[in-house]
Amino acid sequence: MGRVMALDLGEKRIGxxxxxxTRTIARPLTILPRTSRRAVVEALRRLITEHEVEKIVIGLPRSLSGAEGPQAQWVRREAEALARRLPVPVVLWDERLSTVTAAAYRALRGARRREPLDAEAAAVILQDYLEAQRAPEPREDPPSE
Structure with missing residues (x-):
């Protein structure tokens, strides 16, 4: 079983x-500067090969109500462009509150770094995805007589 990589897409950086x-634990890996699409694709291809990645999960920003706004539409377009250029499947995953959660985790660790939270937010997205994949299928209640 290969690893899963998650991306937190931003206009300036990609976490x-x-x-x-074993696809149990997610950890922040790096932050890629968004210089050009070509540079991002090349960097991702290197990471995919180096870490034997079999799937990429991209955080889809939704509002608290679940609606998709302009940012979600932009992420969808970016994800589609990456999916055409990368050698592994790309899936979208709801990332509501991932940056807030990453900031809370950082605060709990007592870290006061001024670095961007992009990679930590990607780890939150990935951990949520991994846990959802491990969750048992809901059992149906037996029919009542």
């Missing part, structure tokens, strides 16, 4: 997170 080989 990258990676799962362990």
């Amino acid at each position: 990258v997170a990676l799962s362990d080989p």
Whole structure:
């Protein structure tokens, strides 16, 4: 089983997170500067090969109500462009509150870094995805007589 990578797409930076080989734990990996699409694709291809990644999860920003606004539409377009250029499947995953959660985790650790939260937000997205994949299928209640 290969690793899963998550991306937190931004207009200036892309946060990258990676799962362990068992797809149990997500950790922040790096932040890629968004210089050009070509540079981003090349960097992602290197990371995919280096870490034996089998899937990429991209955070889809939705409002608290679940609606998709202009930012979500932009992410969808970017994800589609990346999916055409990368050698692994790309899936979208709801990222509501991932940056807020990442900031809270950072505060709990007592970290006061001024670095961007992009990679940590990607790790939050990925951990949520991994846990959802491990969740048992809901069992149907037996029919009542």
